[in-house]
Amino acid sequence: MSGESLPTAAAVSCSLVHAPGLVRNGSKPSRELARDAALGERLQAALRGYGDAVAYAPNQAFIGNITPESLWDRPQPWWSSPMPGAKAQGPYGEILGEDAFFGLLRLADDFDLVHLTPSMRERALAALRGHPLFGSRDLSKVGAEPATPGGGEDGLPLHDGAGAVVGRVGGGYDQDQSQTPDILLENLAAKASGTLALLHLLKQAGLDPLAVDYLLGCGEEAVGDRYQRGGGALAKAMAEMAGCTHSTGSDVKAFCCAPVHALVVAGALVRSGVYKNVVVVGGGSLAKLGMKMGGHLAKNxxxxxxxLGAMAVLVRAGKPGDPRIRLDAVGRHLVSSGGSAGQIYDALVTRPLTQLGLKIVDVDRYAVELHNPEITVPAASGDVPRTNYRTLGSLAVQRGEITKADLDAFVREHGMPxxxxxxxxxxxxxPYLAHALPRLRDGSMKRAxxxxxxxxxLGKMTNLADGMSVMVDRPD
Amino acid sequence: MMAETVTAGDPTYTGPLSGVSLGLPVFHVTEPEVKEASDAATYKDQIELAEIAMDTDDIWKVVRKVREKSGA
Incomplete structure (x- = not known):
């Protein structure tokens, strides 16, 4: 496979939706609230306002206003050190407010499932009318009560960040356990937030929506009904909502590593000539809102x-000089790879780098699972990226590239918070691909x-874990 | 906390070992007593990379303290 023919990641968008009112609909909060209604008041008191979410430094890194590496030098905890003058818009996307998002939920709703109160309809309309991506769209659906009755008294109540009921979501087919209101809300949230990321991607890349050929969804929501619980193709629903009418799509499912699987598949579809412009898109996971709330509430x-997080990547044929997706050395965790840290990293890092004749230290930055430690550490889940970077550095120690005394320096030089x-x-x-692309283009980085x-x-169908890796580099 | 749970009893008083002192001596898998008794090839395959990544001195200190405290 010659380097010139490798596909490129042409653009990456990353957006957040601040949805404090939907935190109670997350899996953990909804279960805890059902068990202990008194928890509602504590949960409500611990929710952040939009301004706090915008000024939160990790969120600013997510949309590209600061680099992830700069978080190392910011005062911690980050949540109590808001960034003055922080903007909701960034080079890679935005932090959308909840009023606009309730409007997007309604725009995403083709079956009159979402019923907003008149006041929320007005708030949503006001937020969307002033939005650069939605202001010129037909928003009449947001402003009107759905023609089909639904939601009703049996629907799932929707709350805003202040705790007021602002609407209801109805269910799908009667007695269909795959289309209960909470499941449909999860799926609509993924569709709406993923579409937001898709629209940002098209704007950033200057790409006509009609030029998109194929979309690969990489989210984890199971969209379907009682006979096909995870039927899928949420990507096609997002494509329709974004106006990519000359495209179709499907979903790649592989738990948390689906995005890298999807990036490789997208690259292969472009490389083979089946499609020209392929988008990998992932919407937000409503189920995971408030997932670690126990640890956060306990520590005030x-x-x-x-x-909700959302991202999209445009993959297409590269021009000479474009960053390349190295399909010639994809890292795969095989069925036979084994589950220890050493075996996983051998499959995902050592083997592909060896194939390329590279050492671990030859890569400028590694992007691993980039969970914000401020969320996971108080909940006793550890600092996931730090653990991963130290393991990666340990592999370099084992291979004699660095010494154990260099481990902290390795994490700093090749990792990120x-x-x-x-x-x-x-x-x-x-999400780091968004940060790496401009640096790979300007030459300040060679390999990510x-x-x-x-x-x-977790799905109880195998005891296996999975893993996938790929390098994006700048041609010599 | 795991070491304390099976030695002196669950320190959080949330599980079945609350107030139950089993008095089991607990070793971290990377401590010499365990490492030297393990098959070297298996240890290398399963544990070594994680061992390098861990702050083993701190971990050993904590686990040893639990053993000493309970006389286990």
């Missing part, structure tokens, strides 16, 4: 898991390596 921290919300597939390496792992065993 705000609920930081109040944002976690800056992504704990949204499953969203922290899985690719993306490693994602997935906990397949």
């Amino acid at each position: 921290l705000p609920i930081i898991e109040d944002c 976690g800056f992504a919300p704990t949204q499953g597939h969203i922290p899985a390496a690719l 390596f993306f490693i994602a792992k997935g906990s397949l065993f």
Whole structure:
């Protein structure tokens, strides 16, 4: 496979949706609230306002206003050191407010499932009318009560960040356990936020929506009904909503490492000539809002898991000089690879680098699972990126590239602090691709390596984990 | 905390070992007592990389303290 023919990642968008009112609909909060209604008041008091979410440094890194590496030098905890003058728009996307998002949920809703109160309809309209991506669209659906009755008294109540009921979501087919209101809300949230990322991607790349050929969804929501619980193709629903009418799409499912699987598949589809412009897109995971709330409430921290994450990557044929997706050395965790840290990193890092004749230290930056440690550490889940970088550095120690005394320096030189919300597939390496691309283009970086792992065993169909990695580099 | 749980009893008083002192001596897998008794090839395959990545001195200190405290 010649270097010139390798596909390129032409653009990456990363956006957040601040959705404090939907935190109570996350899996953990909804279960805890059902068990202990008194918890509602504590949860409500711990929710952040939009301004706090915008001024939160990891969120600023996510949309590209600061680099992830700069978080190392910012005062911690980050949540109590807001960034003055922080903007909701960044070079890679935005931090969308909840009023606009309730409007997007309604725009995403083709079955009159979402019923907003008149006041929320007005708030949503006001937010969307002034939005650069939606202001010129037909928003009449947002402003009107759905023609089909639904939601009703039996629907799932929707709350805003202040705790007021602002609407309801109805269910799908009667007695269909795959289309209960909470599941449909999760799926609509993924569709709406993913479409937001897709629209930002098209704008950033200056690409006509009609030029998109194919989309690969990489989210984790199971879209379907009672006979096909995870039927899928949410990507096609997003494509329709974004006006990519000359495209179709499907979803790649592999738990948290689906985005890297999808990037490789997208690259292969372009490389083979099947399609010209392929988009990998992942919407937010509503189920994971407030996932670590127990640890946060116990330590009197705000609920930081109040944002849905969304991202999209445009893959197409590269021009000479474009950063290349190295399909010639993809790292795969095989069925036979084994599950220890050493075996996983051998499969995902040593083997592909050896294939390319490179050492571990030859890669400028590694992007691993980029979970924000401020979310995970108080919940006793550890600093995920730090652990991964130390393991990676240990591999370099084992191979004699560095000494154990160099481990901290290795983490600093080749890693970064976690800056992504704990949204499953969203922290899985690719948000750093947005940061790496301009540096690969301007020559200040030569190689970035993306490693994602997935906990397949959670689905109870295998005890295996999964992993996928790929390097993006700048041609010599 | 795991070491303390099976030695002196669950320090958080949330699990079945609350107030139950099993008095089991606990070793971290990277401590010499365990490492030297392990098959070298298996240790290298399964543990070595994680061992390099860990702050083993701190971990050993904590686990040893739990053993000493309980006389296990």
